[in-house]
Amino acid sequence: MTGDTSEDRVCVGAIAGAFGVTGEVRLKSFCADPAAIGSYGPLWSEDGTRRFEIRAIRPVKGGFAARVAGIADKEAADALRGVRLCADRAALPALPDDEFYHADLIGMEVRDTGGAVLGRVRAVLNHGAGDLLEVAGPGLSEPVLLPFTQEAVPTIDPAAGLIVADPPEGLFPEP
Numbered sequence: 001m002t003g004d005t006s007e008d009r010v011c012v013g014a015i016a017g018a019f020g021v022t023g024e025v026r027l028k029s030f031c032a033d034p035a036a037i038g039s040y041g042p043l044w045s046e047d048g049t050r051r052f053e054i055r056a057i058r059p060v061k062g063g064f065a066a067r068v069a070g071i072a073d074k075e076a077a078d079a080l081r082g083v084r085l086c087a088d089r090a091a092l093p094a095l096p097d098d099e100f101y102h103a104d105l106i107g108m109e110v111r112d113t114g115g116a117v118l119g120r121v122r123a124v125l126n127h128g129a130g131d132l133l134e135v136a137g138p139g140l141s142e143p144v145l146l147p148f149t150q151e152a153v154p155t156i157d158p159a160a161g162l163i164v165a166d167p168p169e170g171l172f173p174e175p
Contacts, residue, residue: 009044009086010103013037018077019065025077027057027064027085030102035059038066040087052085100156102131108156110135110146110163118165118172124148133163139173146171 016026029037037043038057044050053069071077095101102124110118110133119137126132131148146152146167155164 008089010089010092010101011046011084012040012087013085015080015083015085016063017081018074019060021074023072023074023077024065025068025071025080027066029064040091043085043087046084046086104158105133108161108163110165113164113166121163144172
């Protein structure tokens with residue numbers, strides 16, 4: 001698949017800069033199985049304009065070291081720092097019913113169990129203790145971080161683009 005829309009691809013990692021002086025890059029993997037980042041075929045920049053062939057991936061502290069076709073020195077590897085890598089959606093494994101790609105949650109409407117709109121998911125964050133949905137919307141001066149747990153998010157309907165939340169008391173302002 002070589003579609004050029006963000007719906008056709010899912011972000012699976014990012015290049016953190018050069019690793020050593022021989023043109024290797026340090027990869028950060030966002031995959032459930034971190035080593036799988038090397039198994040999804042060619043990866044693309046988020047805007048779809050650059051294609052990356054990842055080879056010779058090996059674990060190193062804080063991620064992976066890898067060779068990228070066409071990158072032969074430290075300067076070229078450092079120039080890729082910050083590039084987010086996306087895989088064609090068709091190359092990714094199918095997920096069980098209770099798992100979701102973060103990219104599919106972003107933009108979904110969030111309602112409480114009474115049907116009131118709380119906002120939309122702006123980002124999915126993980127600071128080590130579990131996923132958080134960053135929800136921005138009406139009546140919120142700043143985004144709210146909603147725990148992405150079964151208790152706080154009992155229902156997700158991807159077909160309707162809807163998340164039903166039962167947030168902890170006081171997390172969202174009262175209407």
